[in-house]
Amino acid sequence: MxxxxxxxxxxxxxxxxxxxVKAHKVRHLKFxxxxxxxxxxxxxxxxxxxxxxxxxxxxFSTSLIxxxxxxxxxxxxxxxxxxxxxxxxxxxxxxQKQIEAYSRDTQTSLDSIVQSAKNGFTKDExxxxxxxxxxxxxxxxxxxxxxxxxxxxxxxxxxIGQMENSxxxxxxxxxxxxxxxxxxxxxxxxxxxxxxxxRANRRADVNRSMYQxxxxxxxxxxxxxxxxxxxxxxxxxxxxSNVDNFSSQLYAMQQNKRIETLDISAAPNDDIxxxxxxxxxxxxxxxxxxxxxxxxxxxxxxxKAQEEQIIKLEGRQCELTILFSDIKSFTYRTxxxxxxxxxxxxxxxxxxxxxxxxxxxxxxxxxxxxxxxxYGIEEHVTSNKSYDAIKTAWEITAxxxxxxxRMESRRRVLEQERPLTECEERVYEAVMLDVGxxxxxxxxxxxxxxSLRRMANTVIGDNxxxxxxxxxxxxxxxVPVVVSAYIMNDALRDPEAAARYEFYEIDTVQVKGxxxxxxxxxxxxxxxxxxxxxxxxxxxxxKIFEEGLKAYYQGDWKTARAEFKRADLSVSAVFLExxxxxxxxxxxxxxxxxxxx
Numbered sequence: 001m002x003x004x005x006x007x008x009x010x011x012x013x014x015x016x017x018x019x020x021v022k023a024h025k026v027r028h029l030k031f032x033x034x035x036x037x038x039x040x041x042x043x044x045x046x047x048x049x050x051x052x053x054x055x056x057x058x059x060f061s062t063s064l065i066x067x068x069x070x071x072x073x074x075x076x077x078x079x080x081x082x083x084x085x086x087x088x089x090x091x092x093x094x095x096q097k098q099i100e101a102y103s104r105d106t107q108t109s110l111d112s113i114v115q116s117a118k119n120g121f122t123k124d125e126x127x128x129x130x131x132x133x134x135x136x137x138x139x140x141x142x143x144x145x146x147x148x149x150x151x152x153x154x155x156x157x158x159x160i161g162q163m164e165n166s167x168x169x170x171x172x173x174x175x176x177x178x179x180x181x182x183x184x185x186x187x188x189x190x191x192x193x194x195x196x197x198x199r200a201n202r203r204a205d206v207n208r209s210m211y212q213x214x215x216x217x218x219x220x221x222x223x224x225x226x227x228x229x230x231x232x233x234x235x236x237x238x239x240x241s242n243v244d245n246f247s248s249q250l251y252a253m254q255q256n257k258r259i260e261t262l263d264i265s266a267a268p269n270d271d272i273x274x275x276x277x278x279x280x281x282x283x284x285x286x287x288x289x290x291x292x293x294x295x296x297x298x299x300x301x302x303x304k305a306q307e308e309q310i311i312k313l314e315g316r317q318c319e320l321t322i323l324f325s326d327i328k329s330f331t332y333r334t335x336x337x338x339x340x341x342x343x344x345x346x347x348x349x350x351x352x353x354x355x356x357x358x359x360x361x362x363x364x365x366x367x368x369x370x371x372x373x374x375y376g377i378e379e380h381v382t383s384n385k386s387y388d389a390i391k392t393a394w395e396i397t398a399x400x401x402x403x404x405x406r407m408e409s410r411r412r413v414l415e416q417e418r419p420l421t422e423c424e425e426r427v428y429e430a431v432m433l434d435v436g437x438x439x440x441x442x443x444x445x446x447x448x449x450x451s452l453r454r455m456a457n458t459v460i461g462d463n464x465x466x467x468x469x470x471x472x473x474x475x476x477x478x479v480p481v482v483v484s485a486y487i488m489n490d491a492l493r494d495p496e497a498a499a500r501y502e503f504y505e506i507d508t509v510q511v512k513g514x515x516x517x518x519x520x521x522x523x524x525x526x527x528x529x530x531x532x533x534x535x536x537x538x539x540x541x542x543k544i545f546e547e548g549l550k551a552y553y554q555g556d557w558k559t560a561r562a563e564f565k566r567a568d569l570s571v572s573a574v575f576l577e578x579x580x581x582x583x584x585x586x587x588x589x590x591x592x593x594x595x596x597x
Contacts, residue, residue, distance in 0.1 A: 097528040117143035127202040132195040315447020327369040384494035393437040438470025478570035517591030555584035
């Protein structure tokens with residue numbers, strides 16, 4: 001095909017496509033507005049639909065109840081008529097019994113009873129029956145309004161039992177005919193003929209009239225509902241005109257992907273206009289919040305932005321408590337678990353972040369395997385910030401210990417089936433998380449830094465770095481939590497914290513990057529549920545350790561070694577290893593200088 005021939009063909013294909021797109025749009029927008037492929041159903045249509053349905057249901061239910069009551073009344077009247085007819089038939093049976101006693105012609109008497117019964121049927125009793133039922137189900141006589149009815153036996157044994165068990169030997173019954181139809185009627189026992197004389201009509205015959213009335217009622221209801229639906233459309237169209245107006249404006253906003261205010265200048269002063277006015281207020285709020293949420297900020301900053309409708313590059317000096325938590329041997333765990341370390345971290349962080357929030361802490365940052373949290377930022381929180389941080393530290397220790405116990409339990413289950421492979425042993429060791437928590441506090445800079453395009457909420461100060469250094473010391477001294485003297489003094493101002501925690505001095509150290517030594521403490525929780533950190537079991541031993549620490553500071557390492565051995569603690573082993581069998585060096589100040597972070 002040449003280029004000249006291709007051009008008309010391309011135009012034709014393009015025209016077909018445009019017509020298909022146009023037809024699709026017309027099909028979509030003919031009745032409803034669409035957001036994508038989702039139709040926007042007008043509120044007016046919903047209200048009218050509910051109105052019509054409720055109108056129909058109310059009319060139908062009212063008519064149905066009336067019909068049911070009428071049917072019940074019809075059955076009652078039918079039973080009264082049947083009783084009268086049964087009485088007439090019973091009297092005929094009495095007369096024929098007396099005649100039969102003299103003539104000895106039983107069949108003639110029964111034929112007379114049958115003929116009398118047939119004469120008693122009316123035109124409405126198209127399937128009425130009269131019969132004499134014996135106790136064994138055989139029939140003494142049978143008469144049917146319809147010549148097609150010809151029963152040889154009475155097959156409903158339950159009904160026979162009902163008649164036999166009745167006290168007065170007369171009453172109302174319902175039974176299933178040999179043809180399978182349901183009948184209702186009345187009966188009375190005749191002692192002369194030794195049979196139950198029954199007069200009954202088929203229930204379907206009575207129901208037929210009810211169905212005819214019901215069909216007429218439904219047609220009438222449809223006409224009434226259609227009329228009121230038409231009137232409702234006219235009325236609601238006027239009442240809800242402003243809804244259509246607002247809906248069209250909202251639809252235009254959605255199509256343009258912009259948040260604007262609604263034009264309510266010509267709207268009536270009703271509750272729908274009130275909602276539109278509130279939407280205008282909300283749209284202004286959302287416009288501001290959309291700019292804020294584009295910046296990644298902590299929860300407290302978001303709340304402040306919602307209240308003040310603005311976020312600024314600003315900061316302030318404040319006294320905070322800083323908690324730093326880190327996973328021990330994280331590099332080894334990463335090498336063993338690979339990408340699975342992410343799932344393990346998420347399990348770990350889920351519990352830790354919740355504990356921080358429960359104790360009024362604010363997560364400042366999550367750096368790989370470490371979490372930095374600050375306490376004392378929220379002005380409405382009145383609890384002791386250092387006490388909150390120490391509680392969090394022990395709760396982090398507890399949840400991590402619980403995770404290890406679950407891993408141990410899982411291992412025992414697996415080992416009942418088979419020994420773990422070398423690879424499984426390494427994975428097991430990798431998932432046995434252990435954390436250290438360091439806590440320090442004091443004056444720091446807290447605020448937002450960065451630019452107007454991108455901001456970060458941060459805490460800056462020497463105490464922040466110190467908290468990280470103290471966390472590192474948990475590995476050295478083999479305790480889960482290490483705090484500074486500031487944290488101890490601040491927490492002890494709270495009577496509850498003083499009653500709950502016992503602070504043991506661990507050492508005086510000069511961490512890397514510092515020129516002075518600082519005392520560090522281990523806050524043992526009297527309420528700790530962990531067996532390895534039970535207060536009653538450890539308190540006396542830590543008191544002995546502190547005696548050894550005094551001798552260690554004074555340079556009497558011989559006495560210190562004896563006390564440390566007697567304390568028999570993991571932290572004692574650190575000092576025994578540090579001192580060896582040597583004496584204190586010349587010029588000993590009692591300060592241990594750390595060479596690593």
